[in-house]
Structure formats: structure tokens, C-alpha cells
Amino acid sequence: MDADAPAWVALSNLVLDRTVTVEAFRAGEARRDPQQLNRRWVAERGGEVQGLAHLSFFPFDPPGFLHASVLVHPEARGRGLGRALWAEVEQAAREAGAAGLAADVADTEPDSLAWAERRGLRPHAHRFASELDLTTFDETPHREALARAAAQGVTFTDLGGADAATLEQYLNFFADRLTETPDLAGHPRWPPKQVREILHLDHDPRPDWLVLAVGPDGGWLGTTALVAYQLMAYNELTAVHPQARGQGLALPLKLHAIRRAREAGLTAMRTNNHSRNAPMLAVNRRLGFEARPGRFELHQLFALTSGA
Ligand SMILES: CC(C)(COP(=O)(O)OP(=O)(O)OC[C@H]1O[C@@H](n2cnc3c(N)ncnc32)[C@H](O)[C@@H]1OP(=O)(O)O)[C@@H](O)C(=O)NCCC(=O)NCCS
Structure with missing residues (x-):
């Protein structure tokens, strides 16, 4: 072969x-x-x-x-x-x-x-892919969404420099959020090894591209995760904990991921969406993602x- x-x-x-x-x-x-x-x-x-x-x-x-x-x-x-x-x-x-x-x-x-x-x-x-041009993206229209998150006491951080226990906690948090997506609802929870693989943690680790929204009490409210394919940032998942939904956190999470991708010199961001995932599609449209043919x-x- x-x-x-x-x-x-x-x-x-x-x-x-x-x-x-x-x-x-x-x-x-x-x-x-x-x-x-x-x-x-x-x-x-x-x-x-x-x-x-x-x-x-x-x-x-x-x-x-x-x-x-x-x-x-x-x-x-x-x-x-x-x-x-x-x-x-x-x-x-x-x-x-x-x-x-x-x-x-x-x-x-x-x-x-x-x-x-x-x-x-x-x-x-x-599902269809949508793509955002990172070379022309302008964050200015979204500053209000960032300010609203800040006013709620939400901060944004990433897993850069995290210790092994925190990374393990993240893999579990990610696996839980995956079972809440339309793609994997009703499926068994992925083992940490599977999560590590889709996040490229064992061959191209970028823990600083695993972004967390953290509540005022330190609880994790949501995450967005990027991996790179050449100059393309692929957004594996953006997910908000069920108890933190409706607070406008998905868009600021993605903005933080966009910042990191631009800092790394990546030129486009791509994501795949289930056609029935209305909230995620709305966020992507607001950010300027353009739909590509799907499958x-x-x-x-x-x-x-x-x-x-
Ligand atoms: C779908 C795909 C794999 C079909 O490949 P293909 O080689 O054209 O397939 P076939 O030749 O076996 O079949 C196409 C049709 O050609 C005709 N055909 C098959 N053998 C033939 C022959 N010997 N002489 C004349 N016509 C023939 C038949 O109508 C056949 O359809 P049928 O088998 O359902 O009756 C190809 O179009 C492709 O690569 N598409 C993109 C990838 C994709 O979507 N794959 C499908 C999901 S896995």
C-alpha cells in the first residue's frame, strides 16, 4: 500500500x-x-x-x-x-x-x-464548511460582544503552559461538550486519547489554541479549539456549557481563537457545521464566515x- x-x-x-x-x-x-x-x-x-x-x-x-x-x-x-x-x-x-x-x-x-x-x-x-478570511477580518464591530462578556465577569484564557492535570480536565470538558453537539448527541463519550488525536496534541500540539471562557467563580463555561492544516486554522469545536448558554459567549470565544490564529500567521479559518445547528450558524454569519459547498x-x- x-x-x-x-x-x-x-x-x-x-x-x-x-x-x-x-x-x-x-x-x-x-x-x-x-x-x-x-x-x-x-x-x-x-x-x-x-x-x-x-x-x-x-x-x-x-x-x-x-x-x-x-x-x-x-x-x-x-x-x-x-x-x-x-x-x-x-x-x-x-x-x-x-x-x-x-x-x-x-x-x-x-x-x-x-x-x-x-x-x-x-x-x-x-454539513457545510464555512470559511473566514483572516487577512481582512476586522474585530471592531464585535468589541461590544467582548465588553458584554467582560461585564459578566467572564475572562478568556487558554491551555498554554497548563499542567498535565489541567490538560486532562480539559480533555474531559471537551469530551462532555462533544456529546452535546448535533453531530455526536447520543454517542458514547470519547476517550481522552481520541480527543488528543483530533486536537493534534500528540503531533502538533498548540495548547494555546485551546481557548476557555472562565466564569467569575473560576468555573469553565465554554471552549473553542483550533488545529492548523498548512495556513488554514480549522475550528474543531466551539461549545458552551448548557448552563452558560444564552449569555453571548460563543462569539467572544471565537474572536479569541481568531486573534490567536492571526498572530500565528494563518490566513483563513474554516469550520464545518451541521445544517440544523442554528445558534452556531448565526454566530458564524455575524463574524463573516462564508458558506462553501457541503456534504x-x-x-x-x-x-x-x-x-x-
Ligand atoms: C460515486 C463514484 C464513486 C461512482 O464511480 P463510478 O466508477 O462512476 O461507478 P460505476 O461505474 O460503478 O457506477 C456508475 C454508473 O455507471 C454505469 N455503469 C457501471 N458499469 C458500467 C459499465 N461497465 N458500462 C457502462 N456503464 C456502467 C451504471 O449506471 C452505474 O451505476 P449503478 O452501478 O448504480 O447502476 C464516483 O462518481 C465518485 O468518485 N464520486 C465522488 C466520491 C463519492 O461521492 N463517492 C460516493 C460515496 S463513498
């Missing part, structure tokens, strides 16, 4: 409009938990890799599900490559005892959506087979 890594990265970057490097791909593979399923297939025609399939554990999927991805070069579509790759993926998932499959399709690709629906996948959620998350639930 490693020999196919450059072809894999080239084709997936082309189809998914990404700029992942072969080095970052290999590093990501090396960090994967060997206990969790991770299988890849390539389909070649005339000696060229023209199709890819990936079956793996993805922490945002429902418990027991595996994440499937099949991609075919735009010029090689309609020749059965996708069908053959999907058959492999589905069989491997069933053999692994998965409860079902989750997959993503761009909301700009009706043909791919129809193809996935013919395979029994059904839309479960719609459907599709699910296929496998029928339970009797062991008799």
Missing part, C-alpha cells in the same frame, strides 16, 4: 479538492490505532490508479459503524470501477461485523448521491443476521 501512497494522495486531492501532502498522509497512517480497522483498495486501469476505496473507523460515526469512501477519477467513471470497489468495501465491512456504513457525498454532486443511494445509503445529515453524511444500517 505504501508504494501507492503518492497515487492515492494525488487522486483523492483531485476528487475532494484538497491539498494533502504524501508526507502528511503517511504521518496520519502511522498515527492510526492498530486496533481499529483501516483498509484501503486501489483500482488500476492501464497501469494507472483510477479508483480508491477506504474502510476505516471514524470517531464521528455512530457506534459500531465503519466509514466507507469510494472515489473514481472523473474520466474513469461509469465503467464499473466504483461498483467493484463498493462491493469490496461492503463485504469487508460485513465480515468485520459492522453495524452499518457511513459515507460522505458532496452536495454539489447529484450523480454521486444517486449512485450511493442505489447502494442503500440514505441521507442522515447535511451529505449517508448511512446504511446492516440488517442483524440471526446467529442460529
Whole structure:
């Protein structure tokens, strides 16, 4: 598989409009938990890799599900490559005892959506990315929101220089807030190791990008967390404790994250939102985030087979 890594990265970057490097791909593979399923297939025609399939554990999927991805070069579509790759993926998932499959399709690709629906996948959620240009962002219109938070005795800090116990407390706080998002409501709480991974704490740690809103009594009211992909700041989560909601803290939290990203020379901030997450969408709009094309998350639930 490693020999196919450059072809894999080239084709997936082309189809998914990404700029992942072969080095970052290999590093990501090396960090994967060997206990969790991770299988890849390539389909070649005339000696060229023209199709890819990936079956793996993805922490945002429902418990027991595996994440499937099949991609075919735009010029090689309609020749059965996708069908053959999907058959492999589905069989491997069933053999692994998965409860079902989750997959993503761009909301700009009706043909791919129809193809996935013919395979029994059904839309479960719609998310879209939005992006903020950090090179032109102006904080001035939002000073009032910062002043309102200050008037309530709320201060903002980050995990830069925090000791191990405080970081551990943060990982638990983050895991609790995750289960309150529309994405992970009803899912089991993530183990700290999983939180460390999405926050890049073991390979590109930036504890100073983990921002906290702290109440007058020192209690943690909310957080926002950034990781970087090249010059892009990715906002993994902005969340306010249920008891501190409605006090206007989400926007100041994000402003503090924006400040840190700009200080680090990052040029854009990106976030992914569930289409039904009205409060977060409103905050992002006010800050000037612009919506980009999104994707459907599709699910296929496998029928339970009797062991008799
Ligand atoms: C969705 C995607 C993987 C389909 O790839 P593909 O190689 O075109 O898939 P296929 O050729 O197997 O199927 C496309 C259609 O072409 C036709 N087709 C398949 N084999 C054919 C053949 N030998 N001759 C003529 N037509 C054929 C069929 O109508 C087929 O649909 P069906 O199998 O549902 O009846 C591709 O469009 C893609 O990469 N999209 C972006 C990623 C994505 O959204 N993936 C889906 C979620 S994992």
C-alpha cells in the first residue's frame, strides 16, 4: 500500500479538492490505532490508479459503524470501477461485523448521491464548511460582544503552559461538550486519547489554541479549539456549557481563537457545521464566515443476521 501512497494522495486531492501532502498522509497512517480497522483498495486501469476505496473507523460515526469512501477519477467513471470497489468495501465491512456504513457525498454532486443511494445509503445529515478570511477580518464591530462578556465577569484564557492535570480536565470538558453537539448527541463519550488525536496534541500540539471562557467563580463555561492544516486554522469545536448558554459567549470565544490564529500567521479559518445547528450558524454569519459547498453524511444500517 505504501508504494501507492503518492497515487492515492494525488487522486483523492483531485476528487475532494484538497491539498494533502504524501508526507502528511503517511504521518496520519502511522498515527492510526492498530486496533481499529483501516483498509484501503486501489483500482488500476492501464497501469494507472483510477479508483480508491477506504474502510476505516471514524470517531464521528455512530457506534459500531465503519466509514466507507469510494472515489473514481472523473474520466474513469461509469465503467464499473466504483461498483467493484463498493462491493469490496461492503463485504469487508460485513465480515468485520459492522453495524452499518457511513459515507460522505458532496452536495454539489447529484450523480454521486444517486449512485450511493442505489447502494442503500440514505441521507442522515447535511454539513457545510464555512470559511473566514483572516487577512481582512476586522474585530471592531464585535468589541461590544467582548465588553458584554467582560461585564459578566467572564475572562478568556487558554491551555498554554497548563499542567498535565489541567490538560486532562480539559480533555474531559471537551469530551462532555462533544456529546452535546448535533453531530455526536447520543454517542458514547470519547476517550481522552481520541480527543488528543483530533486536537493534534500528540503531533502538533498548540495548547494555546485551546481557548476557555472562565466564569467569575473560576468555573469553565465554554471552549473553542483550533488545529492548523498548512495556513488554514480549522475550528474543531466551539461549545458552551448548557448552563452558560444564552449569555453571548460563543462569539467572544471565537474572536479569541481568531486573534490567536492571526498572530500565528494563518490566513483563513474554516469550520464545518451541521445544517440544523442554528445558534452556531448565526454566530458564524455575524463574524463573516462564508458558506462553501457541503456534504451529505449517508448511512446504511446492516440488517442483524440471526446467529442460529
Ligand atoms: C460515486 C463514484 C464513486 C461512482 O464511480 P463510478 O466508477 O462512476 O461507478 P460505476 O461505474 O460503478 O457506477 C456508475 C454508473 O455507471 C454505469 N455503469 C457501471 N458499469 C458500467 C459499465 N461497465 N458500462 C457502462 N456503464 C456502467 C451504471 O449506471 C452505474 O451505476 P449503478 O452501478 O448504480 O447502476 C464516483 O462518481 C465518485 O468518485 N464520486 C465522488 C466520491 C463519492 O461521492 N463517492 C460516493 C460515496 S463513498
